[in-house]
Structure formats: structure tokens, C-alpha cells
Amino acid sequence: MKVIERKYLENLFDQLKEMGYDLFGPTVHDGAILYDQIESANELPAGWRDKQEKGTYRLEKSGEPSVFAFAAGPHSWKKFLHPAENLLWRAQRTDDGFKVLKDPEPKRKKAFIGVRSCELNAILIQDKVFLNGLAVDASYQALRKDVFIVAVNCTHPAGTCFCASMNTGPGATKGFDISLTEVLDGDRHYFLAESGSSLGDDVLIDISGHDALDDEIATGKKALEDAVGKMGRNLDTTNIKELLYANSESPVWDEVAARCLSCGNCTMVCPTCFCTTVEDKTDLTGQHDERWSKWDSCFSLEFSYIHTGPVRSTVRSRYRQWMTHKLASWIDQFGTSGCVGCGRCITWCPVGIDITEELAAIRNNQTEKTNQI
Amino acid sequence: MPKANIPKLAVWKFASCDGCQLSLLDCEDELLAIAGKIEIANFPEASSAVVKGPYDLSLVEGSITTPHDEERIHKIRKMSKYVITIGACATAGGIQALRNFKDVNEFISLVYARPHYISTLSKSTAIADHIEVDFELRGCPINKNQLLELISAFLHNRKPNIPNYSVCAECKRRGTVCVMVSKGITCMGPVTHAGCNALCPSYNRGCYSCFGPKETPNAASLSRWLLEQGVEKEELVRIFRGFNANAEPFRKESEYYEK
Numbered sequence: 001m002k003v004i005e006r007k008y009l010e011n012l013f014d015q016l017k018e019m020g021y022d023l024f025g026p027t028v029h030d031g032a033i034l035y036d037q038i039e040s041a042n043e044l045p046a047g048w049r050d051k052q053e054k055g056t057y058r059l060e061k062s063g064e065p066s067v068f069a070f071a072a073g074p075h076s077w078k079k080f081l082h083p084a085e086n087l088l089w090r091a092q093r094t095d096d097g098f099k100v101l102k103d104p105e106p107k108r109k110k111a112f113i114g115v116r117s118c119e120l121n122a123i124l125i126q127d128k129v130f131l132n133g134l135a136v137d138a139s140y141q142a143l144r145k146d147v148f149i150v151a152v153n154c155t156h157p158a159g160t161c162f163c164a165s166m167n168t169g170p171g172a173t174k175g176f177d178i179s180l181t182e183v184l185d186g187d188r189h190y191f192l193a194e195s196g197s198s199l200g201d202d203v204l205i206d207i208s209g210h211d212a213l214d215d216e217i218a219t220g221k222k223a224l225e226d227a228v229g230k231m232g233r234n235l236d237t238t239n240i241k242e243l244l245y246a247n248s249e250s251p252v253w254d255e256v257a258a259r260c261l262s263c264g265n266c267t268m269v270c271p272t273c274f275c276t277t278v279e280d281k282t283d284l285t286g287q288h289d290e291r292w293s294k295w296d297s298c299f300s301l302e303f304s305y306i307h308t309g310p311v312r313s314t315v316r317s318r319y320r321q322w323m324t325h326k327l328a329s330w331i332d333q334f335g336t337s338g339c340v341g342c343g344r345c346i347t348w349c350p351v352g353i354d355i356t357e358e359l360a361a362i363r364n365n366q367t368e369k370t371n372q373i
Numbered sequence: 374m375p376k377a378n379i380p381k382l383a384v385w386k387f388a389s390c391d392g393c394q395l396s397l398l399d400c401e402d403e404l405l406a407i408a409g410k411i412e413i414a415n416f417p418e419a420s421s422a423v424v425k426g427p428y429d430l431s432l433v434e435g436s437i438t439t440p441h442d443e444e445r446i447h448k449i450r451k452m453s454k455y456v457i458t459i460g461a462c463a464t465a466g467g468i469q470a471l472r473n474f475k476d477v478n479e480f481i482s483l484v485y486a487r488p489h490y491i492s493t494l495s496k497s498t499a500i501a502d503h504i505e506v507d508f509e510l511r512g513c514p515i516n517k518n519q520l521l522e523l524i525s526a527f528l529h530n531r532k533p534n535i536p537n538y539s540v541c542a543e544c545k546r547r548g549t550v551c552v553m554v555s556k557g558i559t560c561m562g563p564v565t566h567a568g569c570n571a572l573c574p575s576y577n578r579g580c581y582s583c584f585g586p587k588e589t590p591n592a593a594s595l596s597r598w599l600l601e602q603g604v605e606k607e608e609l610v611r612i613f614r615g616f617n618a619n620a621e622p623f624r625k626e627s628e629y630y631e632k
Binding site: 294315 | 403406407409410521522524525526528529531534536537538539541542545546547548549550551553554555556557560562563564577587588589590591593594595597598
């Protein structure tokens with residue numbers, strides 16, 4: 001493990017740029033911490049922290065120099081790897097049919113800076129969805145290739161966080177090239193850097209710093225341990241699959257449907273939700289056609305539309321589908337939960353519906369039922 | 374191109390501001406392509422030359438507010454293969470449907486010097502309340518790109534890509550930070566039909582619901598949440614009484630909080 005003082009963090013940026021990476025990381029914009037292309041460590045959200053609760057997100061000044069003292073924001077890395085709107089191909093009419101025009105794949109390599117453990121797990125889940133199995137998603141594969149990941153061990157979870165419940169954080173354990181733990185210790189401000197790949201080794205070796213001392217390592221470790229206790233939510237995963245499969249007719253679904261707006265925000269902010277719809281667009285002349293994939297949501301009627309109408313016409317059935325898939329049938333389908341405990345669906349629900357509360361309500365309802373018998 | 378082989382388009386106006394039919398003229402770059410594929414047979418706003426019906430496609434703007442219009446819309450239906458209504462007036466009754474919540478005779482007696490000249494209906498209603506409509510294009514005004522998509526789909530006999538879900542989906546796809554969650558701004562986006570590409574939130578404003586209710590809107594839940602956040606009942610009545618005040622889910626919601 002290596003210690004990089006705050007003033008040398010820029011070295012990491014310079015090093016990656018020199019290696020031909022475009023850098024993407026957290027930056028303050030529109031009253032939130034968003035992921036965008038950045039050039040320098042100076043664009044990181046120094047001195048900002050977030051406050052998150054059901055249906056609310058606010059940024060405030062922390063009065064401290066930390067650059068990673070915040071939790072997951074409105075954007076996830078999904079927007080770079082699985083874009084919201086993605087042109088799959090274009091076609092041009094010819095004398096004897098049509099010709100498919102393929103746009104060139106992106107050439108520049110991307111480095112993601114500041115990936116939280118929950119989000120890293122989300123990326124690994126989407127890797128399973130898109131890259132394993134019978135059909136590989138060529139677009140995802142092209143965008144995912146050569147991504148350099150600088151993870152940040154999370155020492156500032158939000159009120160809506162519960163990654164500790166999902167075993168997906170707060171510390172990053174896999175899938176990164178370099179991981180950083182930010183430490184503020186009196187007047188000192190430094191990062192404990194660990195390599196997770198041979199490429200990570202190559203990058204770290206050229207950055208100014210020293211081998212971490214025992215007390216520096218201990219301080220970083222403690223900050224990470226303390227983070228577990230700072231999470232505002234927890235989710236009891238005991239027999240979670242069996243619980244949801246056994247409760248498809250729970251009255252809790254009716255109760256949540258009375259509040260759910262079926263707006264789809266939870267699915268769009270979720271870093272693992274992967275559903276898309278495909279649109280073919282012909283122009284007025286009928287000479288050109290474009291095929292786009294767009295983020296879709298299981299909360300829309302069209303999502304489950306088959307020839308006689310939507311299968312999930314009630315909001316009850318749509319919320320149940322989303323939550324049961326996320327927490328239960330995902331396990332059968334991909335061998336892992338679809339939830340990484342980032343809390344985005346709780347924060348960004350316009351009416352503050354909380355997946356941890358809804359699951360607890362289902363569990364309580366079942367317990368009451370069992371006790372009555 | 375021989376005119377006989379291309380579809381004939383007519384544009385009709387009822388009680389409205391003309392903004393929606395002007396969206397067709399606003400298609401500047403695409404207008405020539407449209408004119409090459411469709412005979413603009415009856416569009417007084419664009420040309421005084423009128424070709425007689427029947428028409429393949431009628432675009433209808435405006436709401437029904439007079440006994441005369443009530444008859445006229447049936448004639449239009451009879452001479453049109455497809456009728457597409459465009460804009461909040463035609464699809465929900467428009468802003469003029471605010472009269473539906475009051476006694477129109479009182480307005481007439483206060484506004485006009487000689488009220489007996491005025492022949493009007495007590496309510497402003499959507500075209501679909503009077504005739505069978507093949508497609509309703511929402512918006513106040515309609516979105517020009519959606520109109521082009523609709524005309525393209527009509528020409529190529531395919532389903533138009535015009536989704537009925539919320540404005541939120543558009544905000545999220547373009548990466549706009551939710552103004553309601555991050556700033557506490559009242560926003561109708563979660564109950565509003567997509568189509569504007571979430572224009573207002575991208576300028577840090579709440580959605581005014583120009584496009585009216587989305588599919589399966591849960592206005593009651595949004596109201597309850599806004600009340601909890603400190604929004605007054607009077608304000609709730611006001612936000613649901615916009616351009617789509619007479620759309621049923623919004624009408625019910627505003628009436629509930631007016632009591």
C-alpha cells in the first residue's frame with residue numbers, strides 16, 4: 001500500500017492522461033455531484049458533502065478539504081457503459097434493398113475516477129448481464145473494454161445507503177485497478193492507494209509517495225470500519241428469495257401501489273437496471289432508418305405489452321415485478337442479487353418510497369400471518 | 374409527382390391559439406420533404422388554396438366550445454380517413470376548459486356588453502369527447518419532432534414512437550438532476566406524459582404538465598407528498614388546473630382539493 005499526499009493526487013490524473021485515457025469523475029453541477037469528463041483533481045468536489053434521505057438530496061459545504069466525502073449521486077457509471085440512448089445502427093435504402101451503415105467504435109480509452117464499492121459491484125453485475133451467457137452485448141463490450149477503474153473506499157455513506165447489508169461495500173475488494181482511501185488526519189490529507197491489477201501497479205509506481213506506515217494503514221482502516229455504522233439504512237437479506245417468492249400476494253403490494261407514481265425514476269437511477277427498448281426511426285423520405293436502444297422501465301405499460309395488452313396493467317404488479325426481480329429472481333437469473341445498496345432508488349423516488357422499508361413490511365406481514373396461525 | 378398518389382392532408386382549427394398548427398410550419402427544414410410526400414390540401418394558415426375533401430389525414434387543433442363547432446367536427450370526421458388531434462386544447466379542452474369549473478353565463482354577463490350575441494357551450498371539451506379519434510398528440514404546444522415522427526409513421530404505415538410514460542424518464546435519460554429531489558421544486562413530471570424531452574426541468578423549473586396526464590397517473594400520491602412538503606391545498610388546485618385542467622385525472626384531483 002502506498003501513501004499519496006493530497007498535493008500529488010494530480011500526478012495520478014497526469015499519469016492516466018499520458019497513457020491515453022479520457023478521465024471521468026465526480027464534479028459539482030446543478031446542485032448535485034455528477035459524473036462527467038474532468039481534466040484535473042481540482043474539478044473534484046472538494047469541500048462538499050451530500051445529505052440524502054427519502055426523496056431528498058442536498059449538497060452542503062463541509063468546511064473540510066476532502067474530495068470524496070460524499071455518497072452515490074444521481075448519476076451512475078451506467079451512463080457511460082450502457083448509455084441512455086444508443087444508436088445501434090443506421091441504414092440507407094439502395095436500389096436493391098438497403099445498406100447498413102456502422103458507425104466507428106469509440107477509440108479513446110476511459111478511466112473512471114472515484115468509483116464506490118457499491119458501484120463497482122453494480123458494474124460487475126452488468127458485466128454478468130451483458131458479457132456472459134449466450135448473447136454478448138456488443139455495444140456494452142466495446143464501451144467496457146479498456147476502462148481503467150480508480151475505486152474510492154467509501155468513508156461517507158449517506159442516510160439512504162445500505163451496502164453493508166448487501167456485502168457490496170463500503171470497501172472495494174475486487175474489479176478495480178487502483179483503490180484509494182481518503183484520510184484527513186489533523187493537518188494531513190492523504191490517500192492510501194492500493195493496486196488491484198498489473199496495470200494499476202504500473203500507474204502507481206510512477207506517482208510520488210511512500211510505502212504506507214502501520215499507523216497510516218490503521219487510520220484508513222478505522223475510517224472504513226466507522227463508515228459501516230454511518231449507513232442510514234439496512235436490509236435484512238435472510239431467506240430473501242424465498243420470502244419474496246412466498247409473498248407475491250402480500251397486501252403490502254397494494255399499500256405501496258397507492259403511493260407509487262410508476263414514473264420509473266427508481267429503475268433509471270439504479271446502477272444495475274439494464275432494460276432497454278428498441279426504436280426504429282424512418283425519416284419522412286423513407287430513405288434512411290436508424291435503430292436506437294433506449295433505457296426502458298418495467299414501470300411503463302408498454303414494457304409488458306403483448307398482443308392483447310399489457311401483462312402488468314396495475315401499478316401493484318409493476319412494483320412487485322421490479323422489487324422481486326431486483327432482490328429475488330435476479331439471484332436465480334445471474335447468481336447474485338440485483339441490489340448493491342447504493343440507496344439511489346430511495347433518494348430519487350419523488351415520493352420517497354424506500355425499498356428497505358417495503359421489504360421489512362413484507363417480512364413483518366408474513367411474521368404476523370404466521371403468528372396468527 | 375402526380376398528386377393522385379400522395380395522401381391529402383387537412384389542418385382544422387377549433388378553439389385554440391394556433392400554436393400547434395404553427396408547429397407544422399415551424400418544421401422549416403423538413404417542410405419541403407413533407408410537401409413532397411403529402412399534398413397539403415387544406416391548411417388556411419399556410420395557403421388560401423383549398424382542395425376539396427375527402428382527406429387521408431386530418432390534423433385537428435382546438436377544443437369544442439360552441440354548438441357550431443360541435444356539428445363541424447362530425448363533418449370533418451366523415452370526410453377524413455384518419456383524424457389526429459394535436460395539442461392540449463384538442464386532447465383535453467385546453468386552458469379554456471377552466472370555464473368548466475365555473476358558471477359560463479356569469480363570465481358572459483361580465484365580459485360582454487351584449488351577452489345575447491354569444492352562443493357558447495357551458496364546457497370546453499376534447500375532440501375525442503365528440504368523435505372517434507385515431508391518435509392524440511399531446512402538448513401545449515405540441516413538440517415539432519413528435520409531429521414529424523407521427524407524420525413519418527403515418528406515411529410508412531408504422532407505429533409512431535410516441536411513449537405514454539412520464540417526463541421523469543426523459544429527465545433521467547438526458548441526465549438532468551431531479552429538481553424536486555435536489556431542490557424541493559414542485560414538479561408535475563412524475564404524473565405527466567413525456568414528449569417535450571423534459572424541457573422545463575433542464576432549465577431548473579418544475580414541469581407544468583403541458584402534455585397532460587401520463588398513462589396510469591397517480592395524482593393523489595403526488596399531492597399527498599407535496600402537502601407533506603408544505604405545499605398549500607390552493608397551490609395543488611392551481612398546479613392541476615393548467616392547460617390540461619379538464620383531463621380527468623387532473624380534474625378530479627383539483628376538485629378534491631377545492632372542496
